[in-house]
Amino acid sequence: MDWSSILSNTAQSLLSPATMAFALAALGLAMHFGFAGLLNFGIAGFMAVGAYGYAISILSFGFEWWQGILVSLVASVIFALILGIPTLRLRGDYLAIVTIAAAEILRLLFLTNAFVDVTGSADGLSGYHNSFRAANPFPEGDYGFGPWTYNNIELWVLVLGLITLTICASLLLLLMKSPWGRVIKGIREDEDAVRALGKNVFAYKMQALIIGGVFGSLGGIIYALPSSVNPGVYVTSLTFFVWTALLLGGAATVFGPVLGAVVFWVLQSFLSNVLPALVSSGILPFISSIQASTIRFILVGVGLMLLVIYRPQGILGDKKELTFVK
């Protein structure tokens, strides 16, 4: 077994665009579920809006990369409004059903052949990098050390991702420490009680949905920045992976989702490297190396179940809250 390549691959995922994209999406879910109590099972939809909004506005409309990001953000606000206006007045479970359906509708719209000129259908979109790479402030060359060695393009993606993540996390921290955050948490506990105290619950829930949606869409953009947009990525299982990252770190925390995303990706990449290696060196019997690399998804599922049962507050969650799980 080649331990050095396994460990090096694992170490790389500590700081990768995918990890940061997950962290951003999980932050969005923390806003939705952890703080406002909105059961959003359509975070993959928001990520798709981000990724496609960015790629389409560059490829079809010839926008600059930063204009593409703005278009994505506006699109995700509109998506949140469309989702929220009919459903936020209803009970929370309805939002869960509607969001999962909306994310699927969106994905199928991107997948259908009807809009192949714009969306690229099943092939997805690629080749939208020129404007972004032209804006790269780092001169050509290699940066970093060991497993964390990047060329100037990769570094530019990482730096932009880190800046976005820092801004979003700080914003969420500020919001949740403010009286606005107090109202949001109150709504999570009992929206009628908050309504009886004279707060416009619908408006607050809508604001929370939009903010979380924008975070999710930024995650989608970071995911798409280095490579391509592929409709096969934005499936329901992406939503549940982001949920896993969120619950792993702690739903009602700000740093939990970030930590959760890192742990999730480190484990994923460790397992996807180590399991096939175990098979090929004969330690894991009865399965092929292809089967071995899919076992990690089974392990993710088992892990999620154990987590929800034995540590529902996540790694960073408040232990006192666990005592009073509703």
Add this chain to the structure above:
Amino acid sequence: MSSSSAKLPGKPAEKSTGLHVGAIRPGVPKVDPIVTIDNVSRKFGGLVAVDVEHLEIPRGAITALIGPNGAGKTTLFNLLTGFDKPDTGTWNFAGKALAGIPAFKVAQMGQVRTFQLTKALSLLTVLQNMKLGAKDQRGEKLMFSIFPFLWKAKEQEIEEKALELLKRFKLDTKKDDFAASLSGGQRKLLEMARALMTDPVLVMLDEPMAGVNPALTQSLLEHVLALKSEGMTVLFVEHDMHMVRHIADWVVVMAEGRVVAEGPPNEVMKNPAVIDAYLGSHQDTDLGTVTGRITLPTKGKK
């Protein structure tokens, strides 16, 4: 019987009198009404839950709303506070028509309510629960919230007010605990204290004494009386007749969605319609003698 009938120490509960104009009858006009209800009806399928022709709630007094289970008391509460919409009718609060006004705006006007099933915000601390009730905190607006210097001063003010109220309700030692860790009675106190944070004009309490032990009932009674002496109007739903008799200045009796009687407590409770519909003919008899399981020497009180 419960100690709620015991005299409050040093506080002769003065009753407000002369609240009505003309002969006492259901729907009698009041000298100074704060709430006026006209033809408000609400149907759930075929069931008429509320059908009130006319009702006025006197300002600055404590009004009790009583009636059998299913009489429509809570539904009327929901309609008045905007939590439910009536099929017909109009109603005014402090001179403003409330039809079609959403619940949160009704609350902002100074009409605050509590719930039959206590709604403490479990995973917020007691102090956060209280602060949530405060009005005019700019920091609750999204745009202002991320700039602490815009709302820190107000927050300090709110905190002082909250601590003062918590002290009054003897919850100050619990301020940093999750509301979920409070007992049922303490949650009732918290809910009432939180309602007071909104500086209400009209306080509507839905069964404030349900499931509360006698000693706590007494302290809740004092709190309700204190609201009146501070100039607030109180409307409450209650089944504890001792409490109703003790603190209410005016009693409204509902049955099958209608107002069947109203008047000062002592007179209303002699009304045969009220005895029939609600109190029952054994209201002052020990339950043991009603069921025949215990024989007590009755003093011919009934």
